Amino acid sequence: MLAVLLYRDWLNIKKNGISLLVIFTMLPMLLHLFLSLPLSNIISVDIRYLNWAAPGIWVTASGLLAFCVAILRMKKIKHDSGQLDALLKTPLRNGEIIFSVIIVATLLGFFQALVSIGLTVLLNNEYLGFGQIILILLQIIPLINFYAILGTLLGIFIKDGIVLISVILLIFLILALSIGSFLPLEIFPTNYVEVVNKLPLTSIINSCQMIIQNGAVSYIGIFLTFLLNIFLVLLTLVVSYKTFRK
């Protein structure tokens, strides 16, 4: 049944293929143009800023895309035009609906990450080896998955369009500006840095920056994000069993 739901999403993706390709390309390019380039004139870090901020583009673009896909799909299923009832009257289980949303959002986020890596490599004239790209993807995939699950969970609750836009904006601000993606954490107050450094997401971004600098990479962020994802999936399933069938 999960395969049928994924096929349904594939049909929809095919119809919107060109729009998705435009988004895949525009999102990292706009982040580069409006965040990385201006900030490169203000912020100085150990290496060239544009190279240092490239992981920020990968993480922000892919995380944001996964989050938006998941929250919009879940909101549509749960709150718009009786889609949830249409699915629930089939032998589908709640878990299959939830997993289909998470898988599709994660996959699209993954493609966004690939496109973002390709574009930043071209724009910054930098060289990334195959091994480095694999290591970067290994770090980013749990993060994309986290935002896909978070989007799915929030999509169950969010009905209102204004709230939806506000939440997406909030997620963008968190991803782009608060966990060391485009702004080095050193410029924030010490107390804030102490807290943020404990977040697995911060660790993942830091690890990606270390990969391109050939520095020491930490894998603890992947492990903690993976645990967090399991917890969030379980929470989403519990919420779905509480809210899907009235």
Add this chain to the structure above:
Amino acid sequence: MEASITLKAIGKTFRNNTLLADLSFGVEKGSTFVILGENGAGKSVVLKLLVGLIEKDVGMAYIHGKDISTRGDEIRSITGYMPQIIDLDDELTILENLEIFGRLHGLSVRDANTNALNWAERLNFATNLNQMPNDLSNGNKRLVQFARALVHDPHVIILDEPTTGLDPHSRIKVWDVLDKLHQHKTILFATQNFAEAERYADRIAILHEGNIKMDGTLERLIETTHGLSRYRLSFSQPPTDEFMEKLKAFPRILRPQVKGTELEFYSRERKQFFKALELALKYELEDIDTSICRLHDLFVGLTDGGLE
């Protein structure tokens, strides 16, 4: 006959409103059972409960001997449900809608495609198969929903006001299909259309405030009126208060009601009608109409304080 659907003492409350109260009824395999009720009587709740969209608070419900609480997945695979609202997937074409829902009910890719094309042909929307739902009229969307409920060849067909919004030709098409399926399938549908209930139902239940007020075959339901007839007198002017006072003095004239220039009442004795007629002739009577009690009268009586 073997039971196909059984509900025992079902209760459901939602936000402190009682939707269903101690509801019990059974539907035999291969029969057509109609639930009649006014808006908010709980018709849709019963149907949604059977397909697992709503969970009951108390009571037991079975479809083909399977408990809906514990074997919901199996039940949904043998059940076709058409809701009252249009819930087609607006991101898929009509053909994709039918195929995906067929496959979600366990059909192979090939069977889902064959069945989808077959239903589109039978219900006359084959030319719309590659269109998106939003490009179709509401009536055609309802036809597609009807096809979607049948695409996986279910044993039990549950329909919520299936002909609402359909033009007369489409209505006939839907009922032709149901007439053909009737021998092999159990059909349960909710409606407010008395003519359809009288024409197609093997058994009818009248639902009011979440409970069955009466159920049985049409003949048995009509029998409960014990020969009651409905009389309608039309005047050139609305009946005067004086006339109504005199009419109400007749002992066996039931529920006299004025609707504009028309007076409607019920009685078991023709003699009472003649007396009323004699009185009415003094007040510019224009027309008279008499008929035996039908389902509509019984329904109005049961849901609006009784005929007597």
